[in-house]
Amino acid sequence: MTGMHAAASFRLAYVPGVTPGKWARTWGERVPAVPLELIAASTADAVTALHDGAADAALLRLPIDRSGLSAIPLYTETSVVVIPKDHEVAAVDEVTVGDLADYVCLRPLDDCLGWETPPGLPANERPATTADAIELVAAGVGLLVVPQSLARLHHRKDLTYRPVTDAPQSRVALSWLEEQTTDLMEQFIGIVRGRTVNSSRGRPAAPAAAQAKPKANASGNARKSTAGGKPGSGAARSAGRSKPRRRG
Template sequence: MDVDLRKLRYFVAVAEELHFGRAAARLHIAQPVLSRQIRALEGELRAQLFVRDKRSTSLTEAGRQLLEDARPLLASASALRRRVATADRGTFTVAFMPGITVTDAVGSFSSRHPDVTVELLRTTWADQTEVLHDGRADVSVVRLPVDRRGLSVRPLFGEPRVAVLRADHRLAGKESVLVGDLADEHLLNDPDAVPEWRDVAVELRDGTASRWQEFRSVEEKLEHVAAGRGIAVIPLSTSEYYTRPDVAHVPVEDLPPNEVCVAWVAARRSPLIFEFAELLRSV
């Protein structure tokens, strides 16, 4: 039996809304049509997916299992369509993190493949591998740590990390600092990205840490540093690229280098991917 992806999309909408009316509105279809499609899916799978009464809709155990499996399946199907479309257009997309330049590799690649259009996609900590899984990028130059599941990851280089402080901060102007010198500070990074700080952080020990905020860009994070809301730890190249007078950059001596790698979906066997990865490693 082949599972209809359209019915799966309908199912996920109902499972997320737990309300047939809202799900129908979200899908821009009539509620009776949605109900029929869900009943048809239940018939095909020979399993009840929802328990419905006049007051509520809830998932059965089979429904919960299907929701868990359907989301990555739909994401893979969407990524497949996107990759096929970009291949048809003759494009190759390279994603990269702030502070990283891919100019030399892109130039060499383009000279070898003048019929291929190289597109560039800037990423963040939040989506640097997501762009691979959803098909937006063919390769991604990432900064570790990342979730490596389903990916091939090859090292490129490492670079020192610096603490970014407000210009009038007590540590600004020092030649370097240690992680222990930052123990009293509020870190604007995800603590898991700087485990050495997490191990000594006062705000984590005494439970006064505020909820970590996800930033969409380096510029946004630097605005918070300049406003005195905390400090950040970023790679040296990123700090040099985003220079501004109201923040200071101080090397952190006892932090290991930030590792930069090239990553792609492991199941893909495109010669262009392997060639571009080798170009990155050579330059």
């Protein structure tokens, strides 16, 4: 493994909507000698950065091509439909995919929900990005189903969103090259998994000899006091009284 002292920084790529701030703060507290460098990227660019060595780890959305990569799913995002505030769908608390059947639903080229059957009526063209699709929703061209974090990222005062209860959901995962599970990588895995600084992976275990020493001393003292007591002595009689006698 590469030691933690060997790296000038730990480079973390992250995709839109994912907020690594809380983990970055914890990293700064636990590994102050190694700066955490945050790199904003699309999912495709984040995977490329891992393979090219431009990033040590990435927070991205599954599915991805897992060739040569390790990945730990962290959480699942709620899917929502983005709508104008005055749209009739805004009158309800949640919808299903079937409820969107009569509306034009935009599907950008960077869609991350992996639809088998896209919802609603197809638009004439697919927007290049989610940001472009949001602009079209605001213009009244159609609706858009995305992870809730992306709806929040592209928040506009004239738009709102509602949960889509049966839509596909995206999973955010931590990914890195299998062959690059370094000490720093283990540190970051522990942080995103919520391990405390005093967990078994957060600090070295005490040597086995040191752990066994107090037990050996206690055992030795017990043997000494028992062996040192002569038959009929106070120590022997006390030991005899403390042991209950079996009944036949």
